[in-house]
Amino acid sequence: MAVSHDLSPAVDLTAFLKRRPDAAPTFELRVKGARCAACLGKIERETAALPGVTSARLNLTNGKLTVAFDSLADADPGAVVLRLENLGYPATPYDPAQAADALDREGRRLVLCLAVAAFGAMNTMMFSVPLWAGLFGQELGPATRVVMQWWCALVATPCALYAGRPFFESAWRSLKRRRANMDVPISIGVLLTLGISFSETLLRGRDAYFDAAVSLLFLLLIGRWLDHQLKLRARSAASDLLALQAPAATVVGEDGVERRQPISEVEVGDVLIVRPGERIPVDALVQSGSSEIDNALLTGETAPVPLRPGHVCRAGALNLSGVVHLQALARSEDSAVAAIARLVEAGAQSKSKYVQLADRAASIYVPVVHSAALLTFAGGWIVGLGPREAILRAVAVLIITCPCALGLAVPAVQISASARLFRRGVLVKSGAALERLAEVDHVVFDKTGVLTEGRPKVLDAPASTIALAAPLARASSHPLSRALAAEAGPGPCADAVIEHPGLGVEGIIDGRRARLGRAEFVGVSGRANLETELWFAFQGETKIRFRFSDRLRPDAAETVAALAARGLSVEILSGDAPFPVAMAAEGAGISTWRGGLTPIEKSEAILALQSEGRRVLMVGDGLNDAAALARADAAMAPGTALDASQNAADLVFSGEALGAVVDAIDVARQARRRALENFSFAALYNLIAAPAAMLGLMNPFVAALAMSGSSLAVTLNALRLRRRA
Amino acid sequence: MNIFMMLAPMSVFLGLLGVGAFWWTLSHGQYEDPSGDAARILLDDPEDRPL
Numbered sequence: 001m002a003v004s005h006d007l008s009p010a011v012d013l014t015a016f017l018k019r020r021p022d023a024a025p026t027f028e029l030r031v032k033g034a035r036c037a038a039c040l041g042k043i044e045r046e047t048a049a050l051p052g053v054t055s056a057r058l059n060l061t062n063g064k065l066t067v068a069f070d071s072l073a074d075a076d077p078g079a080v081v082l083r084l085e086n087l088g089y090p091a092t093p094y095d096p097a098q099a100a101d102a103l104d105r106e107g108r109r110l111v112l113c114l115a116v117a118a119f120g121a122m123n124t125m126m127f128s129v130p131l132w133a134g135l136f137g138q139e140l141g142p143a144t145r146v147v148m149q150w151w152c153a154l155v156a157t158p159c160a161l162y163a164g165r166p167f168f169e170s171a172w173r174s175l176k177r178r179r180a181n182m183d184v185p186i187s188i189g190v191l192l193t194l195g196i197s198f199s200e201t202l203l204r205g206r207d208a209y210f211d212a213a214v215s216l217l218f219l220l221l222i223g224r225w226l227d228h229q230l231k232l233r234a235r236s237a238a239s240d241l242l243a244l245q246a247p248a249a250t251v252v253g254e255d256g257v258e259r260r261q262p263i264s265e266v267e268v269g270d271v272l273i274v275r276p277g278e279r280i281p282v283d284a285l286v287q288s289g290s291s292e293i294d295n296a297l298l299t300g301e302t303a304p305v306p307l308r309p310g311h312v313c314r315a316g317a318l319n320l321s322g323v324v325h326l327q328a329l330a331r332s333e334d335s336a337v338a339a340i341a342r343l344v345e346a347g348a349q350s351k352s353k354y355v356q357l358a359d360r361a362a363s364i365y366v367p368v369v370h371s372a373a374l375l376t377f378a379g380g381w382i383v384g385l386g387p388r389e390a391i392l393r394a395v396a397v398l399i400i401t402c403p404c405a406l407g408l409a410v411p412a413v414q415i416s417a418s419a420r421l422f423r424r425g426v427l428v429k430s431g432a433a434l435e436r437l438a439e440v441d442h443v444v445f446d447k448t449g450v451l452t453e454g455r456p457k458v459l460d461a462p463a464s465t466i467a468l469a470a471p472l473a474r475a476s477s478h479p480l481s482r483a484l485a486a487e488a489g490p491g492p493c494a495d496a497v498i499e500h501p502g503l504g505v506e507g508i509i510d511g512r513r514a515r516l517g518r519a520e521f522v523g524v525s526g527r528a529n530l531e532t533e534l535w536f537a538f539q540g541e542t543k544i545r546f547r548f549s550d551r552l553r554p555d556a557a558e559t560v561a562a563l564a565a566r567g568l569s570v571e572i573l574s575g576d577a578p579f580p581v582a583m584a585a586e587g588a589g590i591s592t593w594r595g596g597l598t599p600i601e602k603s604e605a606i607l608a609l610q611s612e613g614r615r616v617l618m619v620g621d622g623l624n625d626a627a628a629l630a631r632a633d634a635a636m637a638p639g640t641a642l643d644a645s646q647n648a649a650d651l652v653f654s655g656e657a658l659g660a661v662v663d664a665i666d667v668a669r670q671a672r673r674r675a676l677e678n679f680s681f682a683a684l685y686n687l688i689a690a691p692a693a694m695l696g697l698m699n700p701f702v703a704a705l706a707m708s709g710s711s712l713a714v715t716l717n718a719l720r721l722r723r724r725a
Numbered sequence: 726m727n728i729f730m731m732l733a734p735m736s737v738f739l740g741l742l743g744v745g746a747f748w749w750t751l752s753h754g755q756y757e758d759p760s761g762d763a764a765r766i767l768l769d770d771p772e773d774r775p776l
Contacts, residue, residue, distance in 0.1 A: 037764035060761030108751060115751075119744045123737055151733055 013077040013260045016093035027067045027077045028094040113163040117218035120159025127151040128211040132701040149201040149208045156210035163217045182362040189402035196395045212703045219711045220407040227411040249281035272326045280317045284326035291322035358410045373397045376694045396693040409678035412718035417671035425654045433650030437634040438672035446620035447574035456483045456548035469536040472516040476505045513539040556588040559658040603627040678714045685710045
């Protein structure tokens with residue numbers, strides 16, 4: 001039986017069409033490999049030329065192609081995918097449900113607030129510069145001063161009220177839960193500043209701080225926007241990874257037509273067809289066909305498992321060699337994965353209890369600052385200042401201590417740290433993840449696909465023997481054959497190749513019939529059939545045995561040593577059989593290891609470590625690791641991991657090198673150091689500025705200068721992290 | 726002082742115009758695909774070729 005890996009044109013992708021009642025249907029795909037103007041032009045031109053397509057537009061920034069069709073009847077999304085494949089750009093349809101929330105409303109709102117605050121700050125400044133000049137004895141009559149102050153009020157007040165909304169809302173939400181986050185003092189500071197400035201203007205005083213209120217918001221919004229950008233980039237990268245996993249199943253209808261459907265639409269009893277190289281979409285019973293499945297991502301087992309009619313296979317397993325027809329036994333959310341998904345959820349909840357550095361700082365900062373202001377007011381009154389002067393000084397304390405530098409201190413550090421890691425191929429999913437990673441003191445590795453490469457390599461066979469079998473190996477998609485072909489390098493392919501699912505391949509090399517596959521298929525009898533070996537023979541000749549093993553990543557031992565040098569202890573928790581785990585542990589230089597663990601046992605092992613007071617970093621890739629990843633204090637997954645694991649992980653690293661783990665820990669620790677430096681800088685600044693405000697040495701000019709100066713210093717300190725790459 | 730009373734509202738108005746223009750670009754998706762827009766300028770429209 002010949003096997004094809006392409007999406008056949010007969011496959012129906014209409015389930016992925018985005019249907020809108022009032023407009024033509026659209027279809028969204030993620031296109032890989034488009035980088036330049038030429039690609040863009042070619043893709044749009046060729047796609048738009050397809051029948052039934054009205055327009056095609058490619059977003060080069062995020063690789064999303066949006067195709068609009070004439071009408072539902074003419075729409076053939078399968079043809080679009082096929083055309084793109086032929087052009088050399090692999091494409092995967094987006095799940096319409098996922099694409100819907102791609103609109104970044106929150107980001108737009110922040111940018112608009114930022115623009116309004118910038119306008120407000122600059123235009124208020126226009127009127128406040130003459131006021132500052134007046135403070136230094138320049139000519140400014142009382143009438144002119146009042147006019148200037150009113151202009152300041154007119155411009156600054158609406159701008160501050162509009163631009164401050166993100167802070168006011170967040171502060172209100174936090175107060176309703178009886179907690180005080182950083183936004184509470186910000187909101188109180190801004191509103192009090194506006195109020196006192198109004199009263200000063202009305203009472204013809206000279207201390208109106210309108211410009212301070214808006215420029216404070218402007219600087220804080222920069223921090224808020226940076227933070228949002230970081231989250232957004234991570235989220236879109238994560239959803240891209242999800243889209244690439246193509247959460248679709250091929251369902252065979254009663255009429256015999258194959259349809260691609262989102263996994264969530266598969267019903268119990270549906271007949272599914274799974275080709276080699278695809279994942280089993282839901283828990284299912286094999287009806288016909290035979291194959292082998294790879295459970296590595298599910299259980300951590302390295303050896304493929306044979307699949308015959310009547311067997312049950314679990315969602316997430318990779319089909320290796322033959323086409324199988326399956327009957328769905330469960331819906332996607334009831335499949336075996338769902339139990340793990342619940343564990344992941346529970347773990348994620350425990351993670352959300354982590355209090356971020358900035359909020360921890362706020363919980364100390366807020367009471368101190370507010371009691372300082374209260375003390376100033378009370379003290380001023382006792383010393384004999386009038387109530388107006390006492391209030392003014394108290395407000396000056398609040399303005400000067402408004403946590404502007406603090407608002408920037410952490411986001412600026414986190415964005416430069418994650419930019420640096422991004423260049424090294426590590427994706428950081430949230431700023432809090434970096435903070436948790438910095439505190440880690442114990443690293444737990446999964447074995448298959450993390451410490452090892454996750455794919456078999458040929459063990460000690462002479463190159464001449466490999467070259468003999470290579471033409472047949474190149475024609476097969478089985479992982480062992482592929483390992484053999486990779487070892488042999490490029491070369492000719494055998495003729496008249498027939499793939500016998502679950503057994504091996506047969507074909508003609510140089511006019512001679514040859515077989516490559518399981519022992520009994522090649523004609524070796526009386527041997528226990530090992531899953532990690534492959535036999536090869538020309539018809540009637542000596543049988544040759546190839547043995548395979550999953551090799552350690554080249555820098556595994558080096559990484560473990562580097563982690564140990566940083567004072568971290570290392571451990572392996574694996575679902576694979578004890579013997580291969582022991583081998584890998586020995587190779588990588590790890591003394592603590594456990595094998596044969598179920599996903600729940602892994603998660604419990606992490607919990608046990610945590611109850612001993614350890615801070616655990618879990619590095620894993622399989623579905624069996626997802627619960628442990630979610631439970632651990634910090635989690636990393638390689639880019640080859642299953643989507644569930646990538647979702648559960650805080651950081652995703654691409655590439656072959658395990659050294660990314662060490663890099664990430666180093667950068668996270670540096671980022672923490674910078675953030676703490678920024679905090680202590682802000683504290684120092686407050687230590688000087690607050691007493692000055694208490695003594696009444698503050699005026700609007702000094703306030704403006706001090707605030708922007710401290711923000712600038714904090715940002716520059718954060719940028720140092722970026723430079724030392 | 727009179728000239729100030731005229732120039733001040735004018736400058737604020739011009740500033741508002743800037744914010745309005747920015748809002749317009751934002752709501753019309755001008756920042757959705759910066760690298761695509763940079764590439765598109767290099768593409769010739771098929772109808773634009775000389776006869």
